[in-house]
Amino acid sequence: MINLESHLPVLQVVVPMLLAPLVVLLRPRGTAWAASTAISLMAFVIACYLVAGVLSGEEYRYALGAWPAPYGIALRVDAFSALLLMLVTGASSIALLAAKTSIDQGIESHRQPLFFSAWLLVLAGLAGILVAADAFNIFVFMEISSLASYVLVAGGTDRRALPAVFKYLIMGTIGATFYLIGVGLIYMMTGTLNLADMELRIHQVADQRPILVAAGFITVGLALKAAVFPLHVWLPNAYTYAPHAVSVFLAACATKVSIYVLLRFDFVVFQQNLSGHDLQFTAFLMPLAVLAILVGSAVAIFETNIKRLLAYSSVAQIGYILLGASLVSLSGLTASLLHMFNHALAKGALFLAVMGLATRLARLDLAHLAGAARQMPWTMSALVIAGLSLIGVPGTAGFISKWYLVTAALQEGALGIGLVAVIVAGSLMAVVYIWRIVEAAWFEQPLEENIELREAPPLMLGVIWLTALANVYFGLITDLPRTLATDAAQSLLGHLP
Amino acid sequence: MQFLGMYHYWVFVMLLMIGFYAVVAKVNLVKKLIGLSIFQSAVFLLYITMSKVSGATAPIFQKGVTDALFSNPLPQVLILTAIVVGISTTALGLGIVVRIKEEYGTIEEQDIQEIDRR
Numbered sequence: 001m002i003n004l005e006s007h008l009p010v011l012q013v014v015v016p017m018l019l020a021p022l023v024v025l026l027r028p029r030g031t032a033w034a035a036s037t038a039i040s041l042m043a044f045v046i047a048c049y050l051v052a053g054v055l056s057g058e059e060y061r062y063a064l065g066a067w068p069a070p071y072g073i074a075l076r077v078d079a080f081s082a083l084l085l086m087l088v089t090g091a092s093s094i095a096l097l098a099a100k101t102s103i104d105q106g107i108e109s110h111r112q113p114l115f116f117s118a119w120l121l122v123l124a125g126l127a128g129i130l131v132a133a134d135a136f137n138i139f140v141f142m143e144i145s146s147l148a149s150y151v152l153v154a155g156g157t158d159r160r161a162l163p164a165v166f167k168y169l170i171m172g173t174i175g176a177t178f179y180l181i182g183v184g185l186i187y188m189m190t191g192t193l194n195l196a197d198m199e200l201r202i203h204q205v206a207d208q209r210p211i212l213v214a215a216g217f218i219t220v221g222l223a224l225k226a227a228v229f230p231l232h233v234w235l236p237n238a239y240t241y242a243p244h245a246v247s248v249f250l251a252a253c254a255t256k257v258s259i260y261v262l263l264r265f266d267f268v269v270f271q272q273n274l275s276g277h278d279l280q281f282t283a284f285l286m287p288l289a290v291l292a293i294l295v296g297s298a299v300a301i302f303e304t305n306i307k308r309l310l311a312y313s314s315v316a317q318i319g320y321i322l323l324g325a326s327l328v329s330l331s332g333l334t335a336s337l338l339h340m341f342n343h344a345l346a347k348g349a350l351f352l353a354v355m356g357l358a359t360r361l362a363r364l365d366l367a368h369l370a371g372a373a374r375q376m377p378w379t380m381s382a383l384v385i386a387g388l389s390l391i392g393v394p395g396t397a398g399f400i401s402k403w404y405l406v407t408a409a410l411q412e413g414a415l416g417i418g419l420v421a422v423i424v425a426g427s428l429m430a431v432v433y434i435w436r437i438v439e440a441a442w443f444e445q446p447l448e449e450n451i452e453l454r455e456a457p458p459l460m461l462g463v464i465w466l467t468a469l470a471n472v473y474f475g476l477i478t479d480l481p482r483t484l485a486t487d488a489a490q491s492l493l494g495h496l497p
Numbered sequence: 498m499q500f501l502g503m504y505h506y507w508v509f510v511m512l513l514m515i516g517f518y519a520v521v522a523k524v525n526l527v528k529k530l531i532g533l534s535i536f537q538s539a540v541f542l543l544y545i546t547m548s549k550v551s552g553a554t555a556p557i558f559q560k561g562v563t564d565a566l567f568s569n570p571l572p573q574v575l576i577l578t579a580i581v582v583g584i585s586t587t588a589l590g591l592g593i594v595v596r597i598k599e600e601y602g603t604i605e606e607q608d609i610q611e612i613d614r615r
Contacts, residue, residue, distance in 0.1 A: 136575055143582045147589055154593060159600040163609050166593050170520060173533055173586050180540050180579060181513075187572070188547050 005049070009062040009075045009131045012046050012085060013141075015039060017124035023117045029109050030100075036116040037096040040123060044089040047082070047127075054082040055483065062131075074194060076133040080488035083337065083481070084253070084260050087344050088126045091252035092119070094348065098463035099245030101456075102355050106156050106243045115155050121148035122249070126257050134193045135183045138261055139176065142225070145257075146172045149250060156243035164237035171224055171234045178221025185214035186269070195268050199495065202273040215270045215277065219262065219284065226258035228285075228322060229292030232315045239311035244355035247307060251314055252348035256340045259318070263325055263336075267492040271328075278328045285326040290422050292319030297429035301436070306354055306364045309433055310347065313390065316426055317343045323419065324405050327412060333489035334482075335404035341481040342389070342397040345474060349386035349467035353379055356456030356464055362449065366436060371446025373438075375453035378461055380441050382468035387434035389471040392427050396475040400482075402427065505546040512539035524606040526597065530590045537583040541576050548572035 004011070019039045026032040053060065060077040063069060077085070096119070107115055125145025132138045150172070154165040187193055189210050190201040202211060220231075227235040235255070239247050270277050296316030303309040321343070324336025354364065356379040361368055373380035389396035392403075402423065409419040455461060474481060512535055519532025548569040556570040594604055601609050 136578075140578055140582070143586070147582075147585055150589060150593070154596070160613055162593055162597045162600060163606075163613070166526060166590070166597065169586065169590050169593065170529060170533060174517075174520065174536070176582075177537055177540055181543065184540065184543050184547065184572075193575075 005053075007062070008046055008050055008053070009060045009077045010064060012043060012050070012077075012089075012131055013124050013128045015046065016043055016120040016127065020117045020120035020124065023120060024113045026113050027110075032113040032116045033096070033100055033103065036120055037093065039120060040089065040093040040096050043123060043127065044086075044093045047085040047089040050077050051082045051086050051480075051484070053077075054079050054487070061133075069194065070192075070197070073137060074133040075131045076196075077131055078488070078491055079484050080260065080264070080337070080492065081130040083341060083484040083488060084257060085127060085130050087341060088130065088253045088257065089123065091344060091348050092123045092249055094352070094463055094467060095245050095248040095252075098352055098355065098460045099248070101359050101460060102244050105359060111155070115152070118148045118151040118155070119246075119249070121145070122152060122254075126253065129257050129261060133195060135186070135195060135198070135265075136193045139180055139183065142179070142258075142261070143176055145254070146176065146225075149246075149254060152246045153238050153242040153250070155246065156241065158241045160237070161241035164234075164241050168234040168238045171231070175221045175224030175231075178217045178224070180221075182214040182216075182218035182221065185210045185217070189214075195264065198269045199273070202269065208274060211270075212274060215266075215274060215280075218265055219281075222258050222262040222265070223288075226255045226262060227315060227318055229288050229295060229315060229319060232292070232296075232318075235315060236308050236311040239314070240305060240307040244307075244351070244358045248348055248351040248355060251310070251351050252344040255314070255318055256321070256344065259321055259325075259340070263333075263492065268495050272495060282326045282328060285322050289319045289323035289326055290419070292316055293323065293422055293426040297426045297433070300433045301429055303433075304366050306357075306366065306369070306437060307351075309437070310350055310354065313430065313433065314347060316430075317347065317390075320402075320405060320423070320426070323423070324408060327408055329408060329411065330486075330489055330493055331404065331408035331411060333492060334485045335401055335408045337485035337488050338404055338481055339401035341485065342401040342471075342474065345397050345467065345471050346386050346389040349464065349471055350383060350390065352460075352464045352467055353383035353386060356460050357383075359456055359460070360453050366440045368447065368449075369437070369440040370444040371441070372453060373441040374446055375451070376455050379456045379464060382461075382464045383441075384434075384438060385468040386471055387437065389475065391430045391434055394475075395472065397471045397478075399475055400478050505542070509539050509543045509546070512536075512542065526594045526604045526606065527591070529606075530587055530594065533590070534583065534587055537579070537586075541580060541583075544572040544576045544579070 016039055023032050023035050026035055062075040064073040122145050125141045125148060128141030129138050132141055150165050150169050154161050186198060189205045190198055192198055192201060205211060224231045239251055266281055293316050296312050296319060300309050300312035303312060321336050321339050324332045324339060358364055389398040392398040406420050406423055409416040516532045516536030516539060520529050523529050523532060550566060550568050553566040553568045556567040598604050601612055
């Protein structure tokens with residue numbers, strides 16, 4: 001009998017990856033959906049086991065094929081990766097569970113097995129990034145997840161998805177290639193690809209300039225992948241025209257995994273080894289974060305398509321996550337990691353509710369939403385709860401991370417007060433754009449075509465409410481994400497001198 | 498001549514910039530993809546040249562030879578993987594271009610934007 005527990009880190013990747021090709025064979029209607037939902041839930045259970053293990057103080061290390069670390073492929077799961085593993089697998093499971101009707105509407109049944117197979121590959125790729133302990137495997141898994149997610153985004157019926165996904169492919173590949181150049185430069189100077197070994201060997205390098213160049217390439221490349229303002233231009237169209245279920249999955253976690261790599265690389269490899277790197281890190285990312293919050297929110301206010309509106313709001317939320325990280329302090333990082341979790345909850349629930357609307361409405365413009373809430377009160381109320389969480393109203397998950405962020409900013413003195421002003425301004429703008437949805441749906445005269453609307457399908461509605469209530473639950477009982485985020489922030493900062 | 502001794506880095510940088518220029522400046526989607534391929538190939542070259550040890554042979558064990566000097570095989574293996582990634586990206590990109598041609602009837606970027614605006 002093998003001890004399964006010790007193999008959990010690799011199972012997290014292997015289960016979806018090996019079962020993905022099998023899903024292609026499931027031709028009978030609905031079986032591919034059922035199988036991939038089950039596989040995704042299995043991955044979620046594995047992630048929960050890992051989280052439980054990490055919470056009890058364990059750090060998983062795994063040598064693939066029992067080859068020891070310098071020669072074999074090493075995997076590692078700590079609090080930071082466990083937090084995001086739970087997020088990724090959870091978002092995938094929830095999106096799949098709710099998506100049956102939406103995918104039946106949007107994708108012909110003979111193409112569905114391929115679609116679900118690509119979905120599982122995205123899941124495997126994202127999970128792979130999170131468990132990998134060396135820089136090159138992160139690159140390979142990043143490309144697996146990206147290539148599969150291009151397929152997902154282009155999988156729908158809307159032809160405007162095609163130019164959007166082309167742009168996404170070009171920018172994503174440039175980002176990944178930049179990352180590869182950076183890794184190559186570090187390998188030249190240190191002779192290792194393992195992140196932990198890099199950390200040890202980098203200070204023995206006499207000439208630091210290649211490392212500095214590598215830091216630049218890696219930061220910019222990952223910022224492209226993470227849609228950091230002004231490198232976000234691929235994101236709004238890709239999220240808008242993707243099939244609705246894909247928007248739920250990608251909006252909740254895809255960019256956050258890139259931010260994970262960015263933070264891990266920066267804090268583990270660069271921060272203590274390059275003189276003044278923490279200042280460069282702050283000076284580079286903080287202005288971008290502030291601009292992302294202000295510009296992203298402002299553009300969201302003027303968007304009329306709900307999905308585009310939420311996509312621009314995502315650009316702003318990535319700004320909050322980076323703002324916390326760019327403070328390079330324990331409370332700032334904790335806030336940043338917490339916001340990754342809470343934003344995934346809020347944005348996941350919002351896109352789920354939009355998916356519910358999309359199964360009934362012809363178009364997702366605010367004008368076509370008029371009066372929809374009278375016929376679909378349950379779907380719309382869930383959307384409002386998730387919207388409140390996105391704004392950061394007390395009692396919802398969004399409030400917790402914004403509170404942590406404000407507390408962290410206030411420790412920075414005069415600069416902090418300016419940052420708090422930005423956070424507050426961003427939240428107020430969030431009130432405006434969420435209000436525009438609420439106003440259209442609840443207070444305007446119903447359109448002719450909206451009188452006959454019905455609620456979203458029962459299973460979908462159930463999942464929408466599950467995530468909406470999760471927003472409230474994690475706003476009141478914050479132990480789980482807070483403990484993980486604090487542990488993760490401590491271990492990241494533990495690498496600093 | 499240190500400048501010429503580092504010529505492979507210059508080739509890397511030039512190829513990288515040629516590819517990048519094509520990606521940014523060309524409006525034809527296929528030309529953009531060609532640019533992307535050149536861009537990626539430049540990075541392959543960076544890895545391959547860094548593994549070269551002067552005077553060394555290919556890293557293959559031979560019977561009876563114990564003092565051979567080998568080039569570093571690891572970057573070559575890495576690039577084998579990266580080439581596969583590059584091919585998949587180009588293939589997928591071309592697939593998308595075919596679909597764009599089917600749907601829009603053109604593969605020029607500004608024409609597509611024009612059609613979408615209507």
